[in-house]
Amino acid sequence: MLLHNARARRGRYDESLRDILNIQAADESRAWLSTWDGLKAGPTPLWDLPDLAARLGVGSISMKDEGHRSPLGSFKALGAPIALIRLIRRLWPDENFIPAKLVAGHYKARLQDFTVVSATDGNHGRALAAAARSIGCRCVIVLHRHVNDERRLAIEQLGAQIVQIDGNYDESVKEAARLAGEHGWHVVSDTSYEGYETIPRDVMQGYGTIAAEAIEQRNQGSYTHVFIQGGVGGLAAGVVSYFAERFAERRLFCVIVEPEQADCLFQSAVKGQAALATGSVDSIMAGLACGEASPLAWRFLHVLADAFMTIPDDAAVDAMRMLAAGAERDVPLVAGESGAAGLAGLVQASSSAEDRAALGLDERSSVLLLNTEGATAPALYRQLTGLRADDVLAAQRGWLARQKEGA
Template sequence: TANARASRTFYFPELRQILSIEAAAQSREWLSHWQQINTGATPLWNLPGLAASLHVGQISIKDESVRSPLGSFKALGAPIALVRLILRLWPEHRLDAQALITGQYRDLLKHFTVISATDGNHGKALAAAAQTVGCRCVILLHAHVSVEREQAIAAYGAEIVRIKGNYDESVEEAARLADNNGWHVVSDTSYEGYEDIPRDVMQGYGAIAAEIIEQTCSETDKPAFTHVFLQGGVGGLAAGVASYLWEFHSEHRPRFIVVEPQQADCLYRSAQLGHAARATGSVDSVMAGLACGEASPLAWRILQPCIDDFLTISDNDAVEAMRVLAAGNEQDVPVVSGESGAAGLAGLIVLAKDPHLAQAVGLDSHSRVLLVSTEGATAPAVYRELVGEPAQAVLARQKAWRESSVQ
C-alpha cells in the first residue's frame, strides 16, 4: 500500500528530538568500544547477477550477520539503551559511557536488574550487554521462540522466563514483572509512557546508515540508492535507518519501502489507518524477528512521514529469498541471511515480478536498490532446514568466491 502521508521535504525538526545523526554518532562511538562489536564496517555486497535477473540497475545488500558474534544488527541497539539508561539513573556518579560499556562499574551494578521480552536477537544482545556491564538480566520468551534461540540467550548469563502467549503478551508480562520487582524494562518497542529506551535502541541502528553513506561516498543531493527496502517488525530498524538517511539527504532522500510478514502486518495496517495499529493475522511467522503484533508508536512517528510504501510477504517468499542469497553465482557472492534478514529481498522479488507493482513504486532498469540483511543464521538448525544446507557451507562458498574474485 502506498503511504499518502509520506513527505519529501526536509527532515522535520520535531523528529530530530527523537532520532538524529548527532546522537547516532555518539552511540556509534560508544559501541566501538564494546567487545561484542566487530571492528570495521559490515560488508556492503554488490549483486549484479541478481540485479540483472530482476531487471533493476543495481542491488546492494548490507550484511549485518558479521556485525557481532551475536549474529545480528540487534547488537547495535540493546547495549546503547542499557548504557543510556544507567547514565540517566545515576547522574550523581558522573559515569563514563566508555568505561561502562567495557565493564568498569560492575560493583555498582551488581544489584541492578533489567528485563525484556524478545523473539530472540534483542534478548541475546541485551543479555550480552548486561553480562559486560555487570548487571542481572531476565529475558521473557513466548511460546513460539525456539529452544535453540533460548539456549543462545542463556549462554550470555540471562535468566529465562517462559510464557504461553505470543510476543505482545510477553511484552506485557515483562512490564508487570518489572513493576512488581523494581526492575527496569529494556525493550525495543514503545508503549504509552515508555519511549526513552526504545528511542535509544533505534539510535544505535543509525550506525548502519552512517556506514552505508561512507561506503558509497554518498552526497546529500546525490543518494547512492533510489530505493531502500527495510524490515518491519515493530518499526525500530526502519525508523533508525530511514530517519538517518532522510536527515542526511533531506528532500533528495531515496524511496523507502517497508516489508513485513502477511500475518504480522502491524505497520501495513498503521499506514492504512493513519496511526500505530495492531496486526490482523496470527502474528506467528517463520520470520521470527518480524513476528510482532503491534507497531511501536514512537517508531511510527518517524515512519508515517517517510516510508513511501508498505508491503507484506509470505513465509515462502522469505525462504526463497534466503535460498537465492545463499546460492550466489559467478557474479554474486553467496550471503548467509536468516529468515528475517532476507525479508527485504523477498519484498523486492515480489515487486519486481509484478509489472504493475514495480511501476507503482518506480522500480525499473535504472533503479539502485539497497537491502539490509539484518541477521545471519541466528537459529542454525532452522537455517539449515529452510535453506537445505548449513550456514557453514554457504560461508565456505563465500570464502571461495571472494578469493577467486581477488585473483
Template sequence: MPTFYLNPRASHAPYPPELQHILNIGAAAESRAWLKHWDRINMQGTPLRELPGLAARLGMKNIVIKDESLRSQVGSFKALGAPIALVRLLLRLMPEKRLNIDALFMGSYRELLQDITVISATDGNHGRALAAAAQSVGCPCVIVLHGGVSSERENAIADYGAKIIRIGGNYDESVEEAARLASENRWYVVSDTSYEGYEDIPRDVMQGYAIIGAEVIEQCLCRQETPAFSHVILQGGVGGFAAGVASFLWQYHGKHRPQLIVVEPREADCLYQSGIAGQPAKATGAVDSLMAGLACGECSPLAWKILQPCIDAFLVIEDEAAVRAMQVLAAGRDQDIPIIAGESGAAGLAGLQTLLADEQLKKKARLDHNAHVLLINTEGATSPSIYHQLVGENALSVKVRQDCWQNRRVK
C-alpha cells in the first residue's frame, strides 16, 4: 500500500528571506556560469520531453519530463552538484591564488592541487561526478562505496582515476566512514548530505541542482505568476536534489509556486518520516532499495530547512513501481519518445502512477484532468546490466528507437 502524507507546514507565501543565505537564484546563476567552463557537461539545457500519449492514458492535461540522463557523460543530474562544490571548496581554501574558473577546469592548477584530496561516500552518481570533476581540475579523489553499489557503477567511478574503498553496510555507514577517513588523513569531504558542523559544501551541491529549476523556467517561458506546471514531483534521497529544485521554483514563483511532491522508496523513507516528525528523522526501513540513488536512511538537516516549508506532500513507493515506470518510459507508446530512465530516474513517474491508482490519494494530491505535471528523469542507465534486466531491453536498443523518433520529428 502507498504511504502519503500531506505536509501541514507547507507554505505558499513568498520565499522567506531567512532561506536566501542557504539557496538563492543569484548563486544558482553564478554556478551555472562557472559550469559552462567544464567540457564534460551539457550546459545548453537538458531537454523537456512532452508525453501526450502517457498524459492521455493517465487522464492528465500534460506530462513533461526533463531528461537529466543527457546532462553529461556522468549520466545523471549529479554532474551539476559535485563540480560546483569542488570549485567553491578550492576557492575557499586558497583565496590568495585568485583561481580562474576556466583554467581550473582545464587542469592548469594541477601541480598546485596535487596535495588536496577530496573524498565522498556515494551510491554511484555523486561519486562519479566528483571523480570526473577532480580528474579535470587535477586533485586526488577517494570514493567510499557500500555493499549495495553495483560493480558497474564502481568501474564507472574508477575510470575517472578515483581510489575506491569498499565497506559493508549501507549508504549511511559509508558516509560515516568517509568522514572518519577524511579526519584521519586531513582530506576534504565533498558530500551532498549535511551534518553538524558540515553545511557549506552540501549547500554548494544543492545550489548546483537549482540550475535545473532555472532551465525549466527558461524553457517554458513561464512568468512568475503563471507556473507552467501545477505539480512537480521530485525524488527524495537525503533531500538535496528536491531542495535545490524546489527552492528555485519557490523563490521565482513565490506564492504562485506549483504543488511540490517528494517521492522515495518504502525502505528509505527518511523524508516522509521527517515530514511527520516536523524535523529531520531517520528512515524506518532497511535502507535497501532497487532505487539505489534514493536509498538513504537520514535526511540532510540543511536540505530540510528548505523542504519543511515548501513540500506539499511526501509519498513512499515500492520498488516494483519504479520498475514499471522504467518500462513505460522506455516503451514510448502512443507516439511518445522512448526515454532511458534508471531506477531512481523513473521514481517520479512511479510516484505519479501510484497516486493516480488510488482515488483518495489522487484527490488529496489535487491531481485531476487539468493537471500539468513535471517529472525529472534524474539518471539514465548508470548500471547497464541492471537496466537491461529490469526493462527487458538494453539501453542501446532504446537509444536507437529514441533516435528514430527524433529523426521522424525532424522530417
C-alpha cells in the first residue's frame, strides 16, 4: 500500500529542525566514530546494481551496504556508541572525557559502576553492549518475546545482562524505563517518548554518517530517490535530515518502507501525528517490528518523507534472495530481513504503473537503497533464503575478483 504525504515540503532546511539534527553535529559524530575499533575503517560499500535497475525500469540502483559497517553487522553501530559518548560527557562535564579515549577504555575505572539500559529488537542492543564494553561501563538489555536466540546470545557474548519479557517491543521499551527508574540506571534508547528526546536525537545524529558517505561516494550524491526502512523512524530521520540540509529543494524523494503489520509511520502519515501501528507488529523484519512511531523522528518525517508504503513479509524474503543471487553485472549481497526491505518496497512500487507515476519513477531515476543489516541471525538467514551467508559472501568475493580480472 502506498500513501503520498501531502505535508512534505522542499526548500530551505527548517531552523527548528536544524537545532535538533544538523550536519555539523553529524560530522562531529562521524569523526568520533572513526576512532572506535568496533567499526571497520572507511565507508561501507556503495554497490551499483545495473541489471536490477534494468529489470525494474529505473536508471540506476545504488545499495549502501551497512552489513559491512562492523562485526556487529548493522547500521546500529553508528547510533548507540555516539549516544553513549554524548551521555557520559553530559553527565560528567568537568571530567573532560575525550571521545577517542572513552571508546579506548581509558576511563574504565571511573565508569565501572555506571549502568545503561535499553530495549532492543537485537541490533541496537548489540551495538550498545559493544560500546559499553569498550568504554568500561555496565549494560542491561531488555528483550521482548520476538527476539530470537541468535540475537540474544550475540548480545550476551558482549557482556550485557539480559532481561527477557513476554511482551512486544513497545512493552520492552516501557520495562527498560521502569528498570532505569528503579535502579538509577540511564536509558540509551533509539526511540523517543514523552520527556525523553535527547538521547534518541544523539542516536539519529550518528546515522547521518550514512548520508555523508553516500554523497561522497557518488558524484556529490546525484540520487533522485531513496527507499528507506521505517521502524520507529530514527534511521530515516537521521539520513533524510542530512540530505535536506545539504540539498534543500533538490533533496531526494524519500519513500518510507514498513511491514504491513508494523505500520506506525504509515498510520502517522494518515493521522498527521506520531501514531500506533494497526497490525500485530509480529513481522519477520525484526528490526522494523515497531508498534509506535518515535515522536522526535516523526517531527522530521512528516515534512521530509514524500511517501509511505507497506510491504508483506514475503516481499522482504524475496528481496533477500534476489540480492543473494546477484547477476552478471550485480554483485551478490547478504541482506538480512530488515536490510532487504527497501528493495522490496522498490520492487513493489515498480510493478504498479500507478505507483511509478505517483513516485516519479522512470528510466532517469537514480535510486539509493540501504542494506541496513547483514545476516545478523545466520540460522534465520539460511532458513529464509536457503543459503549460508558465508557462501553468499564467497560468491561476492568471486564476483569482485572476476570484475578485477576483466578491468
